Amino acid sequence: MTFRKYLVLAGVTVFAAAGDSMLSQGMKQVGNISFQNIGSLLLAVTNPWVAIGIVLLLAFFASYMNALSWADLTYVLPASSLGYVLLALVARFALHEQVSPLRWAGIALISGGVGFVAGGPSVTHHPDVGSASSARDPGATSGNAGAGPQKQQQVRLATGGKP
């Protein structure tokens, strides 16, 4: 794991939490939207909070896709769940909301889960082919089963991950 990869995971965490908060704030200002008045949903996008929220959620999606391109799903999801903790801490210390003992217990459990997964490898290495991505990438594996990771990466880049 490089610093850049930790940064991508931090991006997944922060952008999701910030985007949800902005959307929530914006939709409170916009008010209720019913099926009879569905056009107001389009007007909601003009609200600055909603607009910033959408931009942040797009940034979350880009970071999420980036993380999944080099890490396992079962690594990315728990590792990026610190966003829940972040939201609770913001609610307690920035918005001065009451956080019940049950919620503190939830924060402790999530932190424990993140600690568990953070200590392990980020991607599954299949011994038959050398890397997780090339396991599903026949073009990269033909004749390269014994090649090093750098060579396999070059082959994968050249073929675009296609057979």
Added chain:
Amino acid sequence: MRHLYTWCGILLVVSFSVVGDVTMSRAMKQVGDLHALRRRFGIGTVVCRIFSNSTFFVAVAAMALSFFSLLFSLSWGDVSLVGPAAASLTFIGNAFAAKLFLREKVDRRRWMAALLVAGGVALLAG
């Protein structure tokens, strides 16, 4: 009857969400490391490769269906039940699906992480 609808809705949310996450993971593994691709070929090539991958569109469709299922579930059941139940079960479902369909090595450490996070989310949102 309403209770049954709520749990059917939760099941739909979890199913679509798991399908979305697993197919997105598969699509991104097929595309390759985005950072390395961008450095070598530029951002245009990365965007082209993502949008020429059919699995990516399946993932986006499943995620959209998951979102709309969540909206419908919230109209049937309380947010205090639907939110935590859907989020927690999605973590567990993803661990099973990743092991089955993505051949990820879900060892004891990752099972513990999925269970702890699922429990934590349930407590936070409860």
